[in-house]
Amino acid sequence: MISHSIWRTVTAMLLLAGSLAACSKNDDKQEVIDPGGNTVTVKTGVYSVVNLVADTNATSAGNAVELYYSLEENKVIPASLKQTSKWDIVFYGIYNSSVYPNNGAATGSPGFGGPGTARLYVVVDRKFDAQYYDTTNFKPKTLPIPRQLWNTAFDAVKTVPVTDGQMGVRDAGLDHFQNNFDGWGYYDFYGSLFPDDPKKAHVVYAMPRVIVVKTTKGHYAKVIIENIYKDNPAAPSRDNKPGYVTFRYAIQMDGSKNLDIK
Template sequence: MNNKHPIICSFLATVLLFSCSKDDTNQVVPVETKTFKNLAAAPTVNAMTSQPQAPSSKFTLFSLRTGEVIANTDSTTDKWDLGFRGTTIIVNGGAIRTGKGGLYVHTGLFDELKEVPATATFLVDETTTKLALAPASGQGWYNYNAMANIISPIPGRVLVVRTGDGKFAKVEILSYYKDAPANPDQTNIARHYTFRYVVQPDGSKKLSN
């Protein structure tokens, strides 16, 4: 009786199974654009004393990877990517952080930014006053209209973020006011960020499909 055929069939089945498994591990995970509405940033003024918060005060921490607010008890981990207090945004990277984060401000359209630019230089939070994203009107993500007392995102500013665990993402701030009114005024509630973002989970620098 010839036993070669079962052996050959078994060998071919093993090869096919290995090939399929290899293909599965090499599959590219598609990225998607997500929007987070009304992220309540930490206040800039102490409600008890009416005095400005200290630079070391708490931020509202957010994970782009999970789309969730992270507890301040995890502030010394790499679980969070961005932190928000008033108009100030911090990253989870630098001498005063524990993550691998960083930030680069890209000038251009969100949808047209397909990958992290080769020339991108990522900055980190070196001190509480020397941050990756400049916390000043016209220098970071927003403009401040003193006459109207309104904060407006600067058109064409995209935050390219290196996450707390070293992956890459892009973020566009859409509004600083609750429910993202098209034309905010002083009656609108501030410190409620709406932003859209894309996270690349595979570690590559591609930010679109």
């Protein structure tokens, strides 16, 4: 597990390349990824991105401004390059809560029509989910969700569990929110989980689910989103500021599907 003491807060211009600190479990040193547009390919390892500035003005009333990200280079990619293969995933939609792969065949994706070939797959283990989630009614039964479950879920994905053909080109979004798809987070649109607290309506709760990504360059990665609120609060409310994405990912750069990366 990566120590919180070596995480650094990301500061970035909205939709422009910002600076962030990335650390690998294989290396005690911090590596600052160049935000100036130069290509800096990462090594096989585990990287943490904390308080990545997305759309801090995002609300539940409409889609947030899109944020493009390269897992291969560990940095934000300018929106002007959305029709290129420079990025791997984009955070968009309500509170930047949907994650689309950069795939030119993905209808509805900002990358539609472009050269991207990225794909993704949401790993769902119903037995594991049952520790914190009502798998019949599709809503959390325990809040806040125990933090250690993110580490357990992340470490459990040791390889790509499906074929490339089984990976999708559509987005990984909010769990069963206006759709029938399993997602990475739960959106309590009406505040039904806390009916006596109006500050708990329109709150997104991250769930410990891993998104496996095949990047535009053909490498495999696993991503787990921990929060979309500033400073990663365990029990977010309307008092917390959205638009700050915290996630962790491991990327395998040797071309294999081995995601058992420490």
